[in-house]
Amino acid sequence: IERTFIAIKPDGTQRGLVANVIERFERKGYKLVGIKAIVPSKALAEEHYADLKGRPFFAGLVSYMTSGSAPVIAMVWEGKDVIRQGRRIIGATNPLEAQPGTIRGDYCISVGRNIIHGSDSFESAEKEIALWFGKSEVF
Numbered sequence: 001i002e003r004t005f006i007a008i009k010p011d012g013t014q015r016g017l018v019a020n021v022i023e024r025f026e027r028k029g030y031k032l033v034g035i036k037a038i039v040p041s042k043a044l045a046e047e048h049y050a051d052l053k054g055r056p057f058f059a060g061l062v063s064y065m066t067s068g069s070a071p072v073i074a075m076v077w078e079g080k081d082v083i084r085q086g087r088r089i090i091g092a093t094n095p096l097e098a099q100p101g102t103i104r105g106d107y108c109i110s111v112g113r114n115i116i117h118g119s120d121s122f123e124s125a126e127k128e129i130a131l132w133f134g135k136s137e138v139f
């Protein structure tokens with residue numbers, strides 16, 4: 001059974017969108033098998049976004065994720081095609097391209113404050129779940 005890593009970023013937590021996000025995934029038919037509130041260390045955030053190292057927004061992205069103004073809500077979701085379906089539920093990276101009906105399409109206007117993260121492949125999901133969760137923290 002497929003699993004993906006979904007994280008509500010500090011802006012999503014701060015804006016009170018946690019229940020809304022969880023409800024969308026639950027209603028679609030997915031199972032929540034891990035969840036915690038965490039302010040990631042700089043090392044964790046840099047490793048999570050390692051693919052983007054070198055991009056002009058990398059430092060800002062890491063400081064936004066680690067600021068501590070609100071925690072990241074880190075989750076593991078399970079079910080059929082959950083990696084690709086999760087990305088569809090979330091919508092495009094840039095809110096201008098995110099369709100209404102998606103999380104980013106409905107709730108944000110800025111690519112730098114786009115509420116939520118979802119793994120983009122099987123390999124990313126495996127890496128990210130292992131990075132954010134201990135084995136005993138996932139059902």
Ligand code: ATP
Nearest residue numbers: 052057061092093111112113114116117118119120
């Ligand atoms: P995520 O990995 O957070 O789910 P994504 O896979 O849709 O998002 P990525 O290309 O992996 O998009 O970028 C990771 C994150 O970096 C984006 O979600 C966004 O918060 C930030 N980001 C991407 N492009 C920009 C940009 N041009 N300016 C500012 N922030 C950006």
Ligand code: MG
Nearest residue numbers: 117118119120
């Ligand atoms: Mg990504």
